[in-house]
Amino acid sequence: MTAVRTRFAPSPTGALHLGGLRTALYNWLYARRHGGEFFLRIEDTDRQRSSEAHTQGLVEALRSFGLDLDGAPVLQSSRVERHQEVARELLKRGFAYRCYCSPDELAAMREEQRARGEDPRYDGRCRERRASRQGVDPVIRFRRPDIKEVVVRDWLHGEVRYQNSQLDDLVLLRANGSPTYHLSCVADDHDMGVRQVIRGDDHLNNTPRQLQLIQALGWEPPQYCHLPLLLAPDGKKLSKRDEATDALSYLRSGYLPEAVLNYLARLGWSRGDREIFSMSELIECFGREGLGASASRLNPDKLKWISQQHMKAAPAARLVEGLARQLERLGLDPEGGPPLAAVAEAWRERAETLADMAEAARWAYAAEIELDERAARKVLRPAAREPLVAVREALAELADWTAADIHACVETVAERCGVSFGKLGQPLRVAVTGGPVSPPIDATLFLAGRSATLRRLDRALAHIDKRIAAAATPAAG
């Protein structure tokens, strides 16, 4: 049995984006599924574009989604000495050489190649060079081995063959001595003991080069799995500028992390007809057999549905925690209103996200509500006055403010006034919540609390009276 050690290796040049999160998830799931280890490596060898803030952001983002790491994150930049050592080793053993070509010279070379209709690639002009060039710091180039083809074995793509002639002598160390991607990636994976490299499809073409390097170093290559890319809903490439690609934005908008992960897992992976997975079920079920090879588009509607399914199943405590955060975002104070757990229970089946939940529960926490004009016009009409007055009285005298008692009370009043439950319930709902939509009326009044209920009923009654008065006075004009 092979040991399982996976890693997620993003470069800290921006926030964690959805595609990256999915790659991280698959690596994490595979490791957890097989009792292996999952590492995070920050590929920050390009100091220009990397930032400390982004590194922190990536670490925190993974934590927010519950993808726990084995060991501390590895900063690639902290390993340059090791990379240089590997490069020197290659140099010593003749697998690499110093190249004195200037960037301008290389650009000119590529241009000529293109003009001649050839593929632009380094022609190896420094391969046999002995002498150094005055005042020029050389780069170290890998000496591509002289074999006819390289075969990449991939979980998803099977055997992918590359003609050696398509590969060229890649730069291992820059003129300033810093390592480039291929070198550091290969060296780090080896040193970290990574056995499964699960990464985006955009790396498939890099793999033959890395394989050659690994071979020259006499190391054991890892298993490869190149995942298809994620596309925007319109089928276009996911743009980094798009807000919807920032993984954390989904948490901010009130999606449960496990819902986002469930959704992402199912984009490119399946297990029969099953759609909903808890995190532990995901770990239990995840496997390479279920992986698909074609790119998939993001579908916000499906995400919402999955989110709702998770809202229905989530432990109350998780909902409460998230709801508190969302209420805070809306500037509402949970202290003044009903218990969050009660609100969460009332809405877990009718909110797609925690943000929806908070927004829908606004009336339960806001000091005052605003009457929805349409709803008020429709149900707060003169005919509703009498039943509302009656129910107000009955509610004021109710011994216990419980949902069951409220229900009985409303039912009794409706009967006494000769109207259906709904005919009384809807005006009541609009009076108390301001709008036409809320949980069942008994739960709604219970959540609003007695004093707010009575106060708002009085206001609604006043509203109706104003209407009656307006109708009595001939309209001007």
Next chain:
RNA sequence: GUCCCCAUCGUCUAGUGGUUAGGACAUCGGCCUUUCACGCCGGCAACAGGGGUUCGAAUCCCCUUGGGGACGCCA
């Protein structure tokens, strides 16, 4: 341009030579109902095109088309 990858309902997908091509989201009807939602029942909807192989292809092979990726002293 060269190389590489991919291709089943609008979307996510099941399917691995013989199925009425299944499920889910969305959508459209209906039921339930105190509003909304949940839930339940039902409808619409797909094998990109063309060649092979085979008694038989969504499944295997080739070509075309379409989409994506890679061709850096970026990662």
